Amino acid sequence: MFRYLPYLLVGILFGFVLVKSEAASWYRIQEMFHFQSFHMFGILFSAIVTALLSIQIVKRLGHKKALDGQVIDIPEKSPGTVSYVLGGLIFGFGWGLVGLCPGPMFAMAGTGSLGAMVVLAGALHGTWLYGALKQHLPH
Amino acid sequence: MDWLIHPWPWYVAGPIIGLMVPLMLFIGNRSFGISNNLRHLCAITQPPTVEVDFFRYNWKEHTWSLVFVIGTALGGYLAGVVFADPNPVQLSRAAQDMLLSWGFLPPEGKLVPDELFHTSVRNFTFLFACGVLVGFGTRYAGGCTSGHAITGLSALQLPSLYAVLGIFGGGLIASWFLVPYMLVG
Numbered sequence: 024m025f026r027y028l029p030y031l032l033v034g035i036l037f038g039f040v041l042v043k044s045e046a047a048s049w050y051r052i053q054e055m056f057h058f059q060s061f062h063m064f065g066i067l068f069s070a071i072v073t074a075l076l077s078i079q080i081v082k083r084l085g086h087k088k089a090l091d092g093q094v095i096d097i098p099e100k101s102p103g104t105v106s107y108v109l110g111g112l113i114f115g116f117g118w119g120l121v122g123l124c125p126g127p128m129f130a131m132a133g134t135g136s137l138g139a140m141v142v143l144a145g146a147l148h149g150t151w152l153y154g155a156l157k158q159h160l161p162h
Numbered sequence: 163m164d165w166l167i168h169p170w171p172w173y174v175a176g177p178i179i180g181l182m183v184p185l186m187l188f189i190g191n192r193s194f195g196i197s198n199n200l201r202h203l204c205a206i207t208q209p210p211t212v213e214v215d216f217f218r219y220n221w222k223e224h225t226w227s228l229v230f231v232i233g234t235a236l237g238g239y240l241a242g243v244v245f246a247d248p249n250p251v252q253l254s255r256a257a258q259d260m261l262l263s264w265g266f267l268p269p270e271g272k273l274v275p276d277e278l279f280h281t282s283v284r285n286f287t288f289l290f291a292c293g294v295l296v297g298f299g300t301r302y303a304g305g306c307t308s309g310h311a312i313t314g315l316s317a318l319q320l321p322s323l324y325a326v327l328g329i330f331g332g333g334l335i336a337s338w339f340l341v342p343y344m345l346v347g
Contacts, residue, residue, distance in 0.1 A: 027229040029189045034233020035240065037182055042241035043168075044175030045251050048273040054257035056337035065172030066179065067311060073180025074194075074316030081187060093191040100304065100314060100321040107321045110303025111310070111328020117295025118329065119336025120288075120344075122274065124307045125196040125300060128293075129231045131274065133238030138279030141286045145293020150200040151208075152294065153301040154216030160302065 026091065038130040047130050049122030056119055106162040166245040169252065183313055190226060195309030197300035198224070199231045242273070265345040277345055303328065 041047045044066055055063035078097065081087055087095050118124050123131060123142055131139035153160075186192040205221040208214065250269040253261070258268065266275050278285055300306040303325045305314060311329070314322020 027226055030226045030229045031233040031236075033182065033185050033189065034230035035237040036178065036233075037230070038234035038237020038239075039241040040170065040175050040178045040237070041234070042238050042273070043170040043247075044172065044179075045169055045273060046175065046179075047238070048251050048269075049275055049278070050251050050253055050257070050261065050269050050273070052333075053261065053337055053341060054253055056333050057257065057260060059256040059260070060254040062172050066176040069173055069176030070180035070312050071316050073177040074183035074312055075318075077181065077184035078317055081184060089188055089191040091190045095187050095191050097187070097317050098193060100319050103321060104324055107303050107310075107324035108328040110299050110301070111325040112299070112332040114296055114299025114303055114306060115329035115332025115334075116336045117292045117299060117332075118307075119333035120340060121278075121292035121296065124296065125200065126234060126306070126308055128296075129196070129199075129234040130238030131242070133235030134242030134273075135239070136274065136279060137281060138274065138285065138289050141289040142293040142296070145290035146200050146297030146300075147203055147207075147293075148290075149294035149297025149299070150197075150301045151204045151214070151217070151297075153298045154201070154204065154214045157216055 029090070037126065038133060041127050041130040042134065047123065047127035052118065052122040103162055106160070109161070167247050169247060169249075179312065180316070182308070183316060192226060193309070194313045195305055196231060196234070197297075197306040197309060199227055200297050201301060202228055247271070264342045299332070 045051045046063065046066055051060075051063055054060045081095055089095055114124075121142055123139060125146065128139055128143045128146060132143050182194045186194045201217065202221045202224045205217040205219060208217045248271050250271055251273065253269070262268075266277055269275070278288065296306075303310065305322070305325060307329070310322040310325040315326060
């Protein structure tokens with residue numbers, strides 16, 4: 024169990040930030056999609072820049088090992104276009120309506136919001152539906 | 163202790179979220195991403211008689227990921243309940259006016275609007291349907307905001323750029339052409 028502790032701690036930090044930055048707020052998501060504030064764009068851009076710089080540093084260090092001894096590598100996403108664009112459109116459409124993407128769903132469910140738990144239940148069913156229909160979808 | 167209560171500015175929150183990527187790499191060579199957990203939860207709960215192949219794998223290898231989202235929910239509880247901020251979300255003036263014109267009351271210390279989230283058959287049907295779209299879309303696209311917009315873009319992966327363009331396009335359509343009319347009628 025102890026080896027999972029770092030994941031729990033980092034997960035707690037993530038949930039805490041999502042709520043404190045209001046990235047888990049439906050209001051902030053509407054404001055973002057209408058370009059009425061820099062707040063959400065600032066969060067996303069600075070997160071990407073931080074992650075990008077970190078990855079470049081990790082790469083320059085070369086064959087750096089993780090805490091558990093594995094050599095750090097970043098897997099490439101499988102090539103394709105259709106599934107990424109179509110899947111993104113469907114997800115984004117749902118996100119624009121309900122204002123919660125998967126991270127904030129868990130964080131808001133944690134605050135005790137029954138509505139967020141319903142969204143999460145829906146997301147599980149949507150995921151299952153994808154698994155069931157996978158072979159029939161263009162990828 | 164005020165900093166635990168007050169909202170965090172973007173230049174504090176963004177870099178912390180970005181640090182999730184190297185932290186997960188250093189802890190156990192993991193790619194930061196949330197929506198895979200929806201798949202793992204399906205794999206855990208799928209009855210043996212259903213047998214959708216997509217959910218037949220050893221989910222126990224992904225326990226670390228499930229522990230992470232349990233943490234995310236705990237973090238949400240700490241930030242939203244234990245250290246709750248009683249003040250309303252500080253939206254821009256333009257956003258406040260827009261939401262009022264759509265018939266939404268001001269936030270008043272809530273992160274999600276009562277108009278859509280308080281308990282009613284109508285609301286929960288809507289929320290469930292939106293959840294289905296998010297769950298279906300993220301798995302079809304192979305990731306969500308964390309896996310594509312943050313991990314994928316920062317690793318300069320082209321598929322993630324396609325996904326992010328799709329996500330933003332879908333969000334714009336919903337937010338401009340549907341949300342303004344949701345409370346009408």
